[in-house]
Amino acid sequence: MVKINDNFLKLPGGYLFPEISRRVKAFSAENPPKPLIRLGIGDVTQPLCPAVIDAMHKATDEMSNKETFRGYMDDSSGYEFLRNTISEHDYKARSVNIGPDEIFVSDGAKSDCGNIGDIFSVDNVVAVCDPVYPVYVDTNAMAGRAGTVGADGIWSNLIYLPCTEANGFFPALPKKVPDIIYICSPNNPTGATATKEQLKVWVDYANAHGAIILFDSAYESFITDSSLPHSIYEVPGAETCAIEFRSFSKTAGFTGTRCAYTVIPSALVRGGVQLKSLWIRRQNTKYNGAPYVIQRAAEAVYSPEGQKQTKATIAYYLNNAKVILDGFSKAGITAYGGVNAPYIWAKTPGGIPSWGFFDLLLKKACVVTTPGAGFGPAGEGYIRVTAFGDAEATKDAVKRIIEVL
Secondary structure: OOOOOOOHHHOOOOOHHHHHHHHHHHHHOOOOOOOOEEOOOOOOOOOOOHHHHHHHHHHHHHHOOOOOOOOOOOOOOOOHHHHHHHHHHHHHHHOOOOOHHHEEEEOOHHHHHHHHHHHOOOOOOEEEEEOOOHHHHHHHHHHOOOOOEOOOOOEOOOEEEEOOHHHOOOOOOOOOOOOEEEEEOOOOOOOOOOOHHHHHHHHHHHHHHOOEEEEEOOOHHHOOOOOOOOOHHHOOOHHHOEEEEEEOHHHHOOOOOOOEEEEOOOOOEEOOEEHHHHHHHHHHHHOOOOOHHHHHHHHHOOOHHHHHHHHHHHHHHHHHHHHHHHHHHHOOOOEEEOOOOOEEEEEOHHHOOHHHHHHHHHHHHOEEOEEHHHHOHHHOOEEEEEOOOOHHHHHHHHHHHHHHO
8 A cells, every 4th residue: 555755744734824814714704894905925916127027928829830949958957048147146146156057047946945955865854934935844844854843833952043123033043953944035034034143153164063154135126225246156165065046036036937046156065966966856856947938038037128127026015014014104114124134024013912913904905915924933923914915905005004003
C-alpha cells in the first residue's frame, strides 16, 4: 500500500490566504452593505506597463513563425538575454559582481523559496523571523524539518527570531545556532527594511558558523532610501553565505504573468560542493524554465521605457501606502512600514486579537485585511494592510476604517 508524506498532516488548518478567502466568501454571501475593498492579499491592481505588453506581443509573434519559434530551452536556468540584463541592471549597476551564470530564472520567488529546500538535508536546523511569510515555515514543515506544531502555533524544531517593536522588527542573533536562516527585506509582513549594518551582523555570523542565509528581496524596488541595500550582496562576505530571491511580481505587476529569479554565487560552497551546481541539477530535473514570451516581457522591464513606466506604478502604490499611514495616524492606530515597502503593519486597537479585528473590519467596514497572527505567534495583535489596491478604493477603505473606529 502506498504511504503518504505525513508531514502534510502536521500542518494546522489551511494556508493563511485561502482561509481569508473562505471567510470573505462566507461574508459576501450575506449581502454586505457596501462593496468589498480588498487590502489583504498582496496582489497588484495596476496593469502591465506598455513596454512589457509590447515585448510580449512581439515575442508571441515570434512563436507563430517557424524561423523564430522557441521550444525547450537548452538550460532551464533562463535565456542569456534576460540573465545578462539582470546581471547588468540589478547587480553590476550597484557595484555588485554577480554574473549571468549565477542567476536562475523561474516562474516565481514563492516557488523558489519553497523548492530551494530540495538541495538541503532535512536534518538542517531552520531559523525564521517571527512574524514571517508562511511559505518559509510551511514548506519546511512539509519537508520534515519543522517537527510538530503546538497549540501556541510554534513548531518544535524551528528557531524563532522575534521581530517586534522593541527591536525595530529586525531579529537579534539566536542562542542556538541554525543551519538555514530566512531573512526578508523589505519585510513581508512588517514592512521593515534592513540596513547594511544589520545585515552585516548576520552575514558574519553565517560565515562564522557555516550557515546559509536565504534572503528574500522580492520587494526591493520599493526602497526609496538610498542608504538602504537592495541586495544582500551589497554587504561584504554575503557571496559566501547567501542565496537571494527576486521577483517581477510586485516590481512590474507580474503576479499573473509569473517570472522571478534566484541568485546563487559561485563562491557559495558547503560540504565541498558549489550550491549552484545542486540547484542547476534540481532545476534541470524538475523544471523546464519560464516561458520565452514571459522572459522577453521581463527583459523589457529594464528598457528605458520599462524603467520609467514601472517606477511610476511603484510610486502609485507607495502613495497608497502614505494614504493608509496618514489615515491610521489620524485614527490613533500605531502603524509601521509603508515607506520603503508596500506593506503596513498596524497594531490592533485596544488589544483586539488579530482575527477579531480582521472580522470587525470585514463585517463593519467591508474591508479585507490580513490578520497578523497568520504570520506567526509574534504577529498577534497586528494586521497587515497592502498598498496594492486602487487609489480611490484605498482612500475609501481608510475612510471606512476610521468611521468604524
